Amino acid sequence: MDIELVDPALREATRRLPAPDASKRLTRTLIRTATRFLPSSRVDGVVVADENVGGVRLRVYRPAAHRSDAGLFWIHGGGLVFGNPRQDEALCAQTAADLGITVVSARYRFAPEHHFPEPLDDVHAAWRAVQAHAGELAIRPHRVVAGGESAGGGLAASLVQRLADEGGVQPIGQWLFAPMIDDRTAADPSKDETDHWIWNNRANRYSWRSYLAQEPGVEHLPPYAAAARRADLSGLPPAFIAVGDIELFHDEDVDYARRLTGAGVPVQLDVVPGAPHGFENWARETAPAIELMARARGWLQTVLSA
Template sequence: MDVEQVLPELREPMKRTQASAPRWLVRAAVRVMPVPKSDAVAVTKARAGSVRLRVYTPRGARSGAGMLWIHGGGLLFGDAKQDESLCLSTAERLGMVIVSANYRVAPEHPFPAAHDDVRQAWTWFVDHAARLGVDADRIAIGGESAGGGLAAGLVQRIHDDGGAQPRAQWLFAPMLDDRVAARRELDALDHFVWNNAANREGWSGYLGGEPGAESVPAYASPGRRTELTGLPPAFLTWTDIELFAEEDAAYADALHRAGVPVATDIVTGAVHGFENWGKDTPVAQALIERAQYWLGRALAEHA
């Protein structure tokens, strides 16, 4: 792709995301990365069985709302700590408790490991909602990239299982459909930050085989699901020049056709994950403000 397509404010921070590194090194770097601090939000650790959680609790006024957040990492790496800034600012601005889940990653742990882990985190949050000062009927599920895909699949499973349901889904450039990874013609585009070769590695590890098969297990590739009626309102954002643009737009359209309220936010000239690695840029800050505004309204007590 041509770097001239990218907003000037993102070009410099994008360079720091382009260097390739072995998977083990990326995993190690994420685990030891420094995290920002906040006087307004307390950060504690918890466990849902074997699943490690980070819990963000506002020290000031509380809204009674909550969110389960799921980090990205291509299904191959990542840690809840990488989204510390987003979780801190969202917890503080909206007065909400956020539980951020770590999960097992591929290829060592293929589907349904990550999916089952985030399902366990959801159950833990609902069971502990009263203790955390959260209304169990006002909890959203959100995620970025691979975490957005896991969030979408989790929302589908919870709908099918019954019981307490999420009030909303908050999806940032979700990785939704393995069939995209099977399209070899997309390799030539070499998308910035996350290209189709990386996408194929992630999906192959997660599915335990080549992506694009005739069928995959339920909830593994949420973009394939055709029955979406009854799912909670959704906020979906993606960029116009990223690999996931087509599949995200398709999922948003499918939700809309199923009668699900959908808000979309397509950022022109941005690159996949910019709201994370480019969080200090004006375009990223503006997106987060818009997304948080939507989430606050979706989780309002009388929404």
């Protein structure tokens, strides 16, 4: 993809960031190890710690000044094959500070060693642990938004669907950044023609194949395997969906937002011009990222205050 299509404010960071070949075992191992040891992004007034909550290991962000008993349940990205809560440390800690809420970040097992439904089961167990121990986390169970970025956004969208079908306490919103929700994108060879910055369709195909333990794009998938495959989206909680207009997931995310709206779900779709995948995280000090996060946290504040 031509670098000229990238917002000028994001070009330098885009050039510096490599596009990993997720299909190589050594690459996956190195990234998994590196993300486990990322330095903590300290934010004044926020205490960050790994905690055992009901037998589930979570990374918890607690503001010194709690201004709300609402909470955010967050799921990190990594193409379903690597990643760690630490890679989203700045995003989670700053959200905890700005909104005065507890943020809880879940872990999950990775493909290809662990395929669907195991990663989803992991975040489901984490959600249940947060609900069961909400008081210890200074959270009211009925006031939690589920969110995530990329593969984490896809898992969050699938989790929301699963919880809707199970009944019980529901997330009051879904906060999704470039969610990876449709395996049919990976199955479309025409998407290979554009070498998207950061995450291209070859990497996408490998990740979906690894997660599903079969080729992406088959006619039928089990429920929750790919959030965009769900036919009936009615009754789901309000959604914030952010995506760059030049990234691979643009079309599937915009279509999901359209379908949610058609099903009566309130949606704020934020399409960022010239923005590659995940820029709000790895280019977080740039103007486009700062402006997006201000809009995103504004939406989150409104939902949590309702």
